[in-house]
Amino acid sequence: MNPGLINTGKKLPMSRNQMLTFAAACIGLALLFVFDATFDSFTMQIFKLCAINIILALSLNLINGFTGLFSLGHAGFMAVGAYTCAILTMSPEQKEVNYVLQPIVPWLAHVQLPFLPGLLIGGFLAGFIGWLLGVISLRLRDDYLAIATLGFSEIIRVLLTNAQTVTNGALGLKGLPRFTTMWWAWGSAILITVFLVFLIKSSYGRAFKSIRDNEIAAESMGVDVFGMKVLSFTISSFLAGIAGGLLAHYLTTIDPKQFIFLKTFDILLIVVLGGVGSITGSVIAAIAVTISMEALRFLDGPLNLGFVATTGIPGLRMVFFSALLMVVVIYRQQGLMGKAEFSWDALARIGLLPRRGPKSGKGGR
Amino acid sequence: MDALLRTTGVDKYFGGLAAVSAFNIDVHAGEIVGLIGPNGAGKTTSFNLITGVYTPTSGRIQFEGKDIAGMKPHAITRLGVARTFQNIRLFKEMSVLDNILVAEHMRMGTNLLEATLRLPSYMRKERHVHERARALLDEVGLSAHEQASATSLPYGKQRRLEIARALATEPKLLFLDEPAAGMNPQESVELMNFILKIRDQFKLTIVLIEHHMQVVMGVCKRMYVLDYGVTIAQGTPEEIQNNPAVIEAYLGVG
Numbered sequence: 001m002n003p004g005l006i007n008t009g010k011k012l013p014m015s016r017n018q019m020l021t022f023a024a025a026c027i028g029l030a031l032l033f034v035f036d037a038t039f040d041s042f043t044m045q046i047f048k049l050c051a052i053n054i055i056l057a058l059s060l061n062l063i064n065g066f067t068g069l070f071s072l073g074h075a076g077f078m079a080v081g082a083y084t085c086a087i088l089t090m091s092p093e094q095k096e097v098n099y100v101l102q103p104i105v106p107w108l109a110h111v112q113l114p115f116l117p118g119l120l121i122g123g124f125l126a127g128f129i130g131w132l133l134g135v136i137s138l139r140l141r142d143d144y145l146a147i148a149t150l151g152f153s154e155i156i157r158v159l160l161t162n163a164q165t166v167t168n169g170a171l172g173l174k175g176l177p178r179f180t181t182m183w184w185a186w187g188s189a190i191l192i193t194v195f196l197v198f199l200i201k202s203s204y205g206r207a208f209k210s211i212r213d214n215e216i217a218a219e220s221m222g223v224d225v226f227g228m229k230v231l232s233f234t235i236s237s238f239l240a241g242i243a244g245g246l247l248a249h250y251l252t253t254i255d256p257k258q259f260i261f262l263k264t265f266d267i268l269l270i271v272v273l274g275g276v277g278s279i280t281g282s283v284i285a286a287i288a289v290t291i292s293m294e295a296l297r298f299l300d301g302p303l304n305l306g307f308v309a310t311t312g313i314p315g316l317r318m319v320f321f322s323a324l325l326m327v328v329v330i331y332r333q334q335g336l337m338g339k340a341e342f343s344w345d346a347l348a349r350i351g352l353l354p355r356r357g358p359k360s361g362k363g364g365r
Numbered sequence: 366m367d368a369l370l371r372t373t374g375v376d377k378y379f380g381g382l383a384a385v386s387a388f389n390i391d392v393h394a395g396e397i398v399g400l401i402g403p404n405g406a407g408k409t410t411s412f413n414l415i416t417g418v419y420t421p422t423s424g425r426i427q428f429e430g431k432d433i434a435g436m437k438p439h440a441i442t443r444l445g446v447a448r449t450f451q452n453i454r455l456f457k458e459m460s461v462l463d464n465i466l467v468a469e470h471m472r473m474g475t476n477l478l479e480a481t482l483r484l485p486s487y488m489r490k491e492r493h494v495h496e497r498a499r500a501l502l503d504e505v506g507l508s509a510h511e512q513a514s515a516t517s518l519p520y521g522k523q524r525r526l527e528i529a530r531a532l533a534t535e536p537k538l539l540f541l542d543e544p545a546a547g548m549n550p551q552e553s554v555e556l557m558n559f560i561l562k563i564r565d566q567f568k569l570t571i572v573l574i575e576h577h578m579q580v581v582m583g584v585c586k587r588m589y590v591l592d593y594g595v596t597i598a599q600g601t602p603e604e605i606q607n608n609p610a611v612i613e614a615y616l617g618v619g
Contacts, residue, residue, distance in 0.1 A: 195481060202480035203470045203491070210456045210467040217454035220416060222442040222471030222534050231477070277458070339458055 017344040020353075036182050044182060045250075050290045051185035052246050055192050057270040057282040059239035064268075065277035065339075066200060067232040068212025070146045072264050073133070074240050076153030077126040079160060079259035081241025082248035084122035086173050087166070088113045089249070094175055098168055105165045115179040115249065123241040130237020134230040153261055160256040172255025173248075180250035188246060192239060196279055199235075208232050212277075269321060273328055274336050281337030289321075296320055367430060369394045369570050370415070370538055375424030375434070377407075377414055377594075384410045385594045388424065392538070397564060397571045399581040399588030401605075403614060406591040408574045409451055412540050416448050417441040428538065443471055447536035449527040451543045451574070455515040461526060462511045465498040468533035498533065504566075505529040505559075521552055525559075532567060539563075541573040545580045557583045582606075590614065 014022070039047060056074065063071050087095075087104075091112050095104050103109070113121075137148040160167045167173075199205050207228050210218040219225045248254045274285030296317040303310045328335060340346070347353045368391040375388040385407040392398050400408050413419045415426055417438035426434040433441050456464050473494055479487040502508045505525045510518060515526060524544060531539060544560070545553045557580055564571055575581045581588060582602040590598040590605060592614040598605055605611055 198481045198483055199477075202483075202487075203466070203473055203475055203494070204477060204480055206459070206463055206467050207470050209459055209463075213456035213458050214454045216418065216438075217450065217456065218467065219438040220418070220442060220448055220450075221468040221530060222439050223467065224437075224439045226437075 020344050032182070032186055046290060046294050048180060048182055048185040048250055050287045051182075051189035052180075052243055052250060053267070053270060053286040053290050054189045054283050055239060055243040055246070056267045057274065057286045058192060058196050058279060059236045059243065060264075060267050061271045061274075061276065061279070061282045062196060062199075062208075062239070063232055063236040064271060065275075065282075066205065066212060067208045067229060069138070069229060069233065070142060071149045071233070071236075072146045072261065072268075073149030073153040074267055075259045075261055075263040076149075076156035077130055077237040077240035078244035078247065078263065079153075079156050079256070080126040080129055081119075081122035081244030082254050082259070083160060083167055083173075083244075084125050084241070085115075085118040085245030086176050086248045086254055087111075088121060089115055089118040089177060089179070090173070091177075097175065098171070098173055099165075101169070101171065102164045104168070108166065115177075115184070119242060119245040122245040123238045126241025126244065127234050127238030130240075131230060131234040133237075134233035138226060138229045138233060150261055150264075153259070153264065157256050157259050160259070167256070170256060172253060172257075174253045176249055176252045176254070178249060178252055180246050185246055185250065188242060192242070193279065193283060200279065204228075204231070209277075269325055272325065272335055275334055275338050275340070277339040278335070278337035278341060280340070280342040281335055285336060293317065293321075368392060368427075369429060370572075371425075371427045372411075372415065373425040373427070375411070375414060375426060376422045377410055377419060378422045383594050385414065385591075388414075388594075388596060390589055390596075390599075392570055392572055394537075394570050395564070395568075396586060397560065397573070397584050399585035400572060400574045400591065401576070401578075401581055401588055402591035402597075405593075406614075407594040408591055409542055410594075411591070412448060412542055412572075412574065415441075416446060416540060439471070442534050442536075445535065445537035446540070447531035447534045447538075448540035449524075449531055449542055449544065451546065453520075453523050453527055455523060455526060455530075457514070457516040459515060460512050461502065461507055461515055461518065462495075462498055464515050464526060464530050465501055465533045466494060468530045469494040469498060472535060501529045501533055504532075520547055524548075524556075528559075528563070532563065536567075536569065538570045538572070541571060541575075543574050543576065545575055545577040548577075550579070553577055553580050556580065560584050 035044075035047060056078070060071075060074050063069050087108060088111055090098070092110050095109060133149070133152055137145060137152070140148055161170050163169070200208070207218070207223045210221065210223055211225055211228055215225055270285045270289050271282055273289065274283070275281030299317040299320060300312060300314050302312045344353060370390070370392040372388055372390050375385060376383065377385045388407075388411055390398070400411065402408055410419065414421050414434075417433070417436050417440070420435045424434065425432055428441070428444055428446060431444070433444065456467060459467070473490050475487055475490055499508065499511070502511060505528065507518075507522060507526055507529065510522070515523065518526060528541070528544070541560070545556050548556060560571060560573070561584060563569060573581070573585070585602065587601060588599065588605055589596055590608070590611050597610045597614060598608045600608070
């Protein structure tokens with residue numbers, strides 16, 4: 001299942017798999033250039049959303065799929081990242097326009113940072129809150145942890161709604177600079193995917209998975225279970241915060257209602273469909289679900305199926321996803337990929353690549 | 366000579382039930398000590414107490430003179446105490462090799478940055494632990510199954526994988542919880558030889574719980590008998606076999 005963690009032996013300058021990975025990376029990069037030049041603005045918006053959803057799905061999968069902790073607080077961490085990044089990068093003039101009910105607190109009124117520091121500070125703050133929540137709540141297990149994290153995400157939302165002088169409350173923030181270009185979105189998604197592939201394949205990744213598989217055995221084998229859980233939770237929160245910052249400057253307007261717990265379920269849907277515990281699965285499902293969410297928009301409009309005609313039922317496309325989720329849970333619980341990952345060797349095994357070359361290397365993406 | 370492991374008056378209550386009471390054992394370096402007793406006697410509970418899964422209600426547990434009662438399991442493992450489980454607890458979604466590599470993590474001495482950036486220093490450690498893990502698999506005859514998933518192995522091999530995984534933590538003291546459970550006489554004999562072999566090769570001290578009297582009497586020079594949480598007898602296999610209290614505990618009063 002998990003061939004060649006490292007390139008053993010073989011003093012070749014480049015193995016077949018490394019060449020394939022290099023070629024795939026070049027083709028991917030070229031495609032990004034082509035897409036950037038040719039997509040109309042609507043298609044580009046969906047394309048960027050795919051990247052943001054990849055980050056969200058991966059970060060949730062790290063904690064739910066690889067460490068085996070059922071957390072439902074993701075929307076809260078996104079909100080922290082989104083608000084922090086938005087407030088730090090808005091111009092003082094924009095802040096004056098936005099904060100109409102009560103002015104913003106003075107120490108934030110004249111802060112204006114570029115996008116990257118804003119994004120990173122948002123990520124770090126989300127990570128710090130994740131660490132804090134982890135230290136408190138990771139003594140809980142299973143359903144109890146899910147309830148605690150769900151409660152946390154609601155607390156964040158209530159705080160955002162009521163901290164009028166910091167977050168502008170229920171009015172939200174409008175007119176954020178459109179910083180999230182395709183390169184920002186996909187650059188972050190690719191960087192984070194590579195980071196997670198390396199993390200999961202490292203000794204830390206094995207420790208995470210051992211906790212998921214058998215906690216008592218893991219601690220008896222010297223794995224600091226609590227420390228590892230907190231670490232995984234912190235990294236996951238950090239990444240959710242980054243995704244939140246990207247989302248804020250992608251939508252250019254945020255308000256607390258966007259971060260209700262249903263947002264967490266949207267991400268959970270992607271993770272479950274792709275495979276709990278598969279990076280490849282999350283990436284594929286994030287793209288597929290994001291595109292279908294748009295492609296199935298016709299379901300919300302007037303429909304004529306011959307025998308029955310509707311005048312348009314808003315939300316019907318969500319019924320499709322609910323039904324899909326039920327089918328998956330009943331007939332294919334492991335999702336699209338199960339716990340399997342993409343690798344060139346796996347492609348060769350199922351006959352899509354000629355079988356040859358040394359057994360080494362890892363999957364690209 | 367001072368004992369490698371010494372427990373003094375260890376009690377464990379679950380609510381009002383005394384699972385283990387006044388548990389006193391001494392284990393010296395290089396020994397193989399047996400822990401026997403009927404079902405529910407508190408044998409596994411005493412293992413859990415020593416390895417940190419449970420915290421004793423009262424009493425002292427000293428390993429190499431250091432009090433370890435109430436320490437976290439992973440910290441106790443770091444000191445050099447390893448174990449296997451009665452109901453096999455392998456990492457079931459992971460490969461045989463990865464099962465061993467998890468146990469190597471503790472002594473690998475790496476950090477997150479080094480590991481995720483795949484720095485040369487990390488890759489060196491990674492190669493080193495892979496070599497060590499493969500050598501261990503070779504030792505227990507599981508090399509051919511390296512990439513198989515742990516739970517796809519036949520029962521006997523799963524037991525051996527669990528022992529190999531415990532050895533990967535570089536223990537001084539090894540606890541085996543019913544290693545011969547479910548084995549036929551032929552396999553039991555092989556297991557006895559295997560236990561003696563690893564004791565000498567890895568300079569181990571071993572404590573084992575076992576119901577197969579043939580195995581216990583075969584490898585243990587000394588043993589303790591528990592019944593209802595109380596140590597009812599201790600001594601050499603001959604002494605135990607002739608002890609009236611032990612016969613009563615096992616067979617009931619005639």
